[in-house]
Amino acid sequence: MTASATTNGGYLSSTSKTSNSHKSSKTNSAILHRHIHHEPITVVGASGNYLELSSGQKILDATGGAAVSCLGHGNVKVKEAISRQMDQVSYCHSLFFGSSAGEELGRELISSTAGRMARAFIVSSGSEAMEAAMKLARQYFLELSPPQPNRRNFIARKESYHGTTLGALSMSGHVARRALFEPMLLENVSKVSACNAYRGMQQDETTGAYVARLAQELDDEFVRVGPETVCAFVAEPVVGAALGCVPSVPGYFQAMAAVCDKYGALLIFDEVMSGMGRTGTLHAWEQEGVVPDIQTIGKGLGGGYAAVAGLMIGYRVLNTLDNGTGAFAHGQTYQGHPIACAAALEVQRIIRREGLVENVRRMGELLSSQLKQRLETHPYVGDIRGRGLFWGLEFVRNKETKEPFNPKDGIAIGVHEKGLQPQYSISLYPGTGTVDGRCGDHVLLAPAYNCTESDITLIVDTTVKVIEDFFANRT
Numbered sequence: 001m002t003a004s005a006t007t008n009g010g011y012l013s014s015t016s017k018t019s020n021s022h023k024s025s026k027t028n029s030a031i032l033h034r035h036i037h038h039e040p041i042t043v044v045g046a047s048g049n050y051l052e053l054s055s056g057q058k059i060l061d062a063t064g065g066a067a068v069s070c071l072g073h074g075n076v077k078v079k080e081a082i083s084r085q086m087d088q089v090s091y092c093h094s095l096f097f098g099s100s101a102g103e104e105l106g107r108e109l110i111s112s113t114a115g116r117m118a119r120a121f122i123v124s125s126g127s128e129a130m131e132a133a134m135k136l137a138r139q140y141f142l143e144l145s146p147p148q149p150n151r152r153n154f155i156a157r158k159e160s161y162h163g164t165t166l167g168a169l170s171m172s173g174h175v176a177r178r179a180l181f182e183p184m185l186l187e188n189v190s191k192v193s194a195c196n197a198y199r200g201m202q203q204d205e206t207t208g209a210y211v212a213r214l215a216q217e218l219d220d221e222f223v224r225v226g227p228e229t230v231c232a233f234v235a236e237p238v239v240g241a242a243l244g245c246v247p248s249v250p251g252y253f254q255a256m257a258a259v260c261d262k263y264g265a266l267l268i269f270d271e272v273m274s275g276m277g278r279t280g281t282l283h284a285w286e287q288e289g290v291v292p293d294i295q296t297i298g299k300g301l302g303g304g305y306a307a308v309a310g311l312m313i314g315y316r317v318l319n320t321l322d323n324g325t326g327a328f329a330h331g332q333t334y335q336g337h338p339i340a341c342a343a344a345l346e347v348q349r350i351i352r353r354e355g356l357v358e359n360v361r362r363m364g365e366l367l368s369s370q371l372k373q374r375l376e377t378h379p380y381v382g383d384i385r386g387r388g389l390f391w392g393l394e395f396v397r398n399k400e401t402k403e404p405f406n407p408k409d410g411i412a413i414g415v416h417e418k419g420l421q422p423q424y425s426i427s428l429y430p431g432t433g434t435v436d437g438r439c440g441d442h443v444l445l446a447p448a449y450n451c452t453e454s455d456i457t458l459i460v461d462t463t464v465k466v467i468e469d470f471f472a473n474r475t
């Protein structure tokens with residue numbers, strides 16, 4: 001156990017040294033990365049599933065950053081699409097102009113919903129998408145006939161992460177990431193429990209009873225806040241950074257949607273991390289039996305080839321604005337950026353043409369079965385959960401009681417740093433118990449959608465080795 005990690009507002013930083021970290025007490029870096037005194041590990045090349053460091057070391061990117069690089073690195077077709085767009089038009093302001101790349105991306109996205117969604121809205125990050133979703137929900141109620149101006153509250157979930165800007169952070173339950181900024185966060189966002197079978201379900205409780213209990217909790221929260229004041233219930237279909245790939249139990253989202261319907265509130269799905277194919281369907285809601293009114297998308301949209309995210313807007317909301325002011329009162333300089341749209345369009349076309357969502361399902365089954373087979377009996381692996389190519393391993397101090405590690409032990413960052421050592425050379429995405437110590441450290445695995453059976457086997461073999469060696473001397 002070599003790591004001595006500190007949490008930096010919930011963004012993990014570590015004081016331990018790895019052979020490739022180039023960390024020192026003084027840095028010549030001109031860019032403020034997360035930690036003032038650390039120089040970053042410089043990536044000088046990237047191809048397929050590998051990152052190449054300035055030291056020459058090649059790192060197996062088992063997480064695509066934070067579940068971003070869905071096509072791996074260095075895709076030539078995406079590069080050419082970006083280059084073509086550069087030749088055509090690199091920028092125009094979306095207030096006055098549109099681009100054909102933006103239009104085609106919108107059509108691609110809408111047709112992927114089989115008519116369930118009406119429009120797409122393109123921004124540059126998941127946080128911006130969440131901010132836009134909040135404002136759109138509020139505007140929807142102002143433009144209803146008759147208007148409902150008292151709708152200003154949001155109900156989100158305790159175990160969640162929706163972004164780093166103040167509105168998105170207000171909706172997030174991630175305690176460590178909120179802590180410093182708590183006095184600045186919005187007061188019109190309250191929280192209910194997320195659905196987490198491993199930690200939330202009581203002994204001997206059936207799935208149905210668990211769902212009913214969570215639905216009652218949401219119903220009670222609507223009543224407490226005042227049902228006529230709530231704009232929307234906001235949730236990640238599969239909880240990413242805050243919990244580590246936790247899907248809901250069957251029937252959960254249908255029950256939550258029924259509560260929203262009862263009180264006339266919107267349902268907003270944050271699919272920034274879990275959407276665009278990551279969980280085995282292009283949209284995570286396809287597996288939940290519900291269609292959200294507003295859906296945010298991000299990481300897998302552009303696969304890391306451009307800073308791009310967006311909203312998918314359902315007919316209920318779009319038609320209301322159409323009958324009202326006819327415009328969404330929200331605009332940004334880089335909204336619908338043509339190069340970002342061209343990159344995302346090519347990424348989405350590749351996913352569709354190459355049948356990559358189907359590959360996510362097939363490789364996901366292999367990943368899940370290999371992880372369970374190899375790690376289920378490990379004394380410090382408490383839970384293995386996920387969907388598609390989005391899997392989390394939760395570490396616990398005590399398997400029987402599910403007692404999490406103390407966040408100060410730096411377990412997740414320690415596993416991540418162990419992985420970067422030359423004998424393993426793998427990148428695993430770490431996260432640490434975020435909700436009042438009630439959830440443990442975890443690492444995420446999110447391989448590229450076009451990975452092969454041998455890629456999966458290599459990822460699992462290496463991950464198992466890292467975890468076994470990391471915990472080897474622990475008593």
Ligand code: PLP
Nearest residue numbers: 125126127161162163240272273
């Ligand atoms: N929503 C979810 C579910 C996320 O995982 C993230 C980022 O990790 C965000 C929103 C914010 O996205 P971004 O970091 O692109 O602003």
